[in-house]
Amino acid sequence: MMGRLSPNAKTASLASLMALAMTGLGFAAVPLYDLFCRVTGFGGTTQRYDPVAAAAEPQILSDTISVRFDANVSPNLPWKFYPEHPRDTVSVGARDMAIFIAENNSSQPVVGTASFNVTPTQAGQYFTKIQCFCFTQQRLEPGQQMRMPVLFFVDPKIKDDPDARDVQEITLSYTFHPSDPVDEGKKAS
Structure with missing residues (x-):
């Protein structure tokens, strides 16, 4: 049976998960923004x-x-x-x-x-x-x-x-x- 994670291990896991999520959002930002502009015409996008x-x-x-x-x-x-x-x-x-x-x-x-x-x-x-x-x-x-x-x-x-x-x-x-x-x-x- 695994023991409980220490507070430092929990913090490190949470920080790693947040960094991974932010990296994913960074890669998705450009295509999502482009899609948003094309759908709404935002910023003069035709x-x-x-x-x-x-x-x-x-x-x-x-x-x-x-x-x-x-x-x-x-x-x-x-x-x-x-x-x-x-x-x-x-x-x-x-x-x-x-x-x-x-x-x-x-x-x-x-x-x-x-x-x-x-x-x-x-x-x-x-x-x-x-x-x-x-x-x-x-x-x-x-x-x-x-x-x-x-x-x-x-x-x-x-x-x-x-x-x-x-x-x-x-x-x-x-x-x-x-x-x-x-x-x-x-x-x-």
Whole structure:
């Protein structure tokens, strides 16, 4: 029969259990926060359109919203990046497309990844991207210029939200950052 644990052993066991739980929460925090932002639109996180999950195509309303397109580049990325048209007026619920242009100004191939957000933040959960260059890494050869589309719509549910129904302008903002090229042949044998 085992004897009782000493007070020091109980404290050590409890501290070890707490450290293990905190480590687990630390690893789960990023994916849980990402999930929370995608579901709620928190911090201007946009929605990603899933045609399988969508019950039906959104209804197109007669209401319109102005969408402003903002493009930024990290100082560590030798690219020029800008929207083809900085502003568009879209019908709520209708699909629309914006084109962004990126150009590699260096003498080396460069891979970049775009991060994005929507302001005002309460509109983020209603701004839905169907297709976007931001879903994958983009590789540009030296001097290469690329036109990159984003297909999107503003969900008509925005008009039912008391915090977002009066939004007249939405800003979709991208920032390109350098990223490591996809591992090609770097796998250990």
